[in-house]
Amino acid sequence: MTVPLTIVGSGMAGLGLVRQLRALKDDRPITVITADSGDGYSKPLLSTGFAKGLPPERLAMQSALEVAEQLKVVMRCHTRVEAIDLQSRTLRIGAERLPWGELVLATGASPAMPFRVPPALGDRVFQINDLDDYRAFHGVLEALGRPARVAIVGFGLVGCEFANDLTAGGHRVALVAPEEAPLPRLLPAPLGRALGDAFSEAGMSLYSGRSVAGFFRQGADVGVALDDGNQLDADLVLVATGLRPRTALAEAAGLPTGPAGIHVDRTLTAVPGVHALGDVACVDGVNAMYVQPLQACAKALAQTLAGTPTDVVFGAWPVLVKTPLLPVVALPPAEPPARWRLEGEGQDWVALAEDQDERLIGFALTGRCVRRKVELARAAPALLG
Numbered sequence: 491m492t493v494p495l496t497i498v499g500s501g502m503a504g505l506g507l508v509r510q511l512r513a514l515k516d517d518r519p520i521t522v523i524t525a526d527s528g529d530g531y532s533k534p535l536l537s538t539g540f541a542k543g544l545p546p547e548r549l550a551m552q553s554a555l556e557v558a559e560q561l562k563v564v565m566r567c568h569t570r571v572e573a574i575d576l577q578s579r580t581l582r583i584g585a586e587r588l589p590w591g592e593l594v595l596a597t598g599a600s601p602a603m604p605f606r607v608p609p610a611l612g613d614r615v616f617q618i619n620d621l622d623d624y625r626a627f628h629g630v631l632e633a634l635g636r637p638a639r640v641a642i643v644g645f646g647l648v649g650c651e652f653a654n655d656l657t658a659g660g661h662r663v664a665l666v667a668p669e670e671a672p673l674p675r676l677l678p679a680p681l682g683r684a685l686g687d688a689f690s691e692a693g694m695s696l697y698s699g700r701s702v703a704g705f706f707r708q709g710a711d712v713g714v715a716l717d718d719g720n721q722l723d724a725d726l727v728l729v730a731t732g733l734r735p736r737t738a739l740a741e742a743a744g745l746p747t748g749p750a751g752i753h754v755d756r757t758l759t760a761v762p763g764v765h766a767l768g769d770v771a772c773v774d775g776v777n778a779m780y781v782q783p784l785q786a787c788a789k790a791l792a793q794t795l796a797g798t799p800t801d802v803v804f805g806a807w808p809v810l811v812k813t814p815l816l817p818v819v820a821l822p823p824a825e826p827p828a829r830w831r832l833e834g835e836g837q838d839w840v841a842l843a844e845d846q847d848e849r850l851i852g853f854a855l856t857g858r859c860v861r862r863k864v865e866l867a868r869a870a871p872a873l874l875g
């Protein structure tokens with residue numbers, strides 16, 4: 491007899507798992523519980539919407555109701571699970587105790603907010619990590635009725651992609667971060683500087699080597715105080731300072747967790763009957779917060795749940811950063827490399843990360859050199875072989 495399944499989270503991981511199960515003709519009862527609207531959408535498209543002038547409704551591919559009908563699941567939207575009881579096999583949702591047969595945690599990751607935001611600036615300082623966040627930011631941007639001045643904090647993938655996208659959408663972007671150059675975790679400095687140059691040439695103001703000291707109201711503007719004593723005036727601020735796996739539920743329940751997520755083995759199992767995948771999961775020591783790994787996990791976990799225990803494998807899958815001002819592809823090495831071997835000039839760079847024995851363990855490419863991604867990915871080690 492198949493055991494009913496309860497999934498917490500309706501992002502690409504949670505719904506991706508349901509799709510894989512249904513593709514295997516597994517028709518067990520499934521309940522998906524989600525704190526957000528439950529609409530089906532592709533998160534990577536959030537940082538491409540402003541250039542294309544896409545309103546949030548164009549990014550939602552399916553309403554929660556359509557998802558429920560198509561996948562034959564019960565969707566409980568805007569519903570936050572407050573606790574997991576492993577002994578009684580129940581979830582706490584307010585006064586309700588909801589029993590589960592088999593449980594999957596696909597609770598994603600939440601954006602870090604290292605700054606205090608005064609309550610009066612709650613409608614000006616944003617983070618965008620889901621469609622509801624995009625709706626809120628888009629609404630305020632539209633209400634301005636003119637190109638906005640947006641201060642983006644953070645040189646990571648999310649900050650850089652939104653910086654490129656908002657600039658392409660006609661807005662004026664200032665990008666602030668303590669590091670020397672954009673994408674410090676993906677690119678060695680010369681490649682990061684090439685991206686920074688492309689951003690500057692497109693009209694962005696870059697404030698590298700600077701941290702935010704605080705936000706304050708400055709008339710109709712938000713004032714962003716920098717630690718070097720300077721100040722930026724903006725209509726809106728977007729904070730993109732990294733993501734942390736949402737492990738609180740699992741940790742409080744006594745499941746194995748750490749800073750990299752809920753610890754699961756390669757069958758995506760934390761303890762018998764409880765699984766995790768997506769941004770929240772640390773699979774055999776690897777937390778890869780990208781779509782390709784979570785799709786591989788959804789496929790493997792669907793097989794396991796359907797009765798064929800299956801280990802997940804992650805290939806050498808490079809990250810394609812959506813910065814059309816300067817195309818970037820990177821496969822960051824799992825360990826700090828012994829050396830980066832750099833070749834290139836101007837916008838076109840190849841950087842090869844090598845270990846002590848001169849073996850390729852990762853790479854980064856910019857500009858016209860991104861076409862080498864397939865050849866180099868074939869030579870690089872798998873993320874989880």
Ligand code: FAD
Binds near residue numbers: 501648739767812
């Ligand atoms: P999420 O989508 O965050 O879903 C988590 C779900 O859990 C949500 O439904 C939430 O409501 C729910 N939840 C959390 N806590 C609770 C609770 N207590 N009770 C009930 N529900 C709860 N990756 C790529 O590979 N390529 C890209 O180009 C790319 N671009 C990106 C651009 C942006 C702007 C961002 C933010 C990410 C991007 N990524 C990209 C990363 C990729 O989108 C994520 O790895 C992926 O979407 C994570 O999916 P998830 O289902 O694990 O988490």
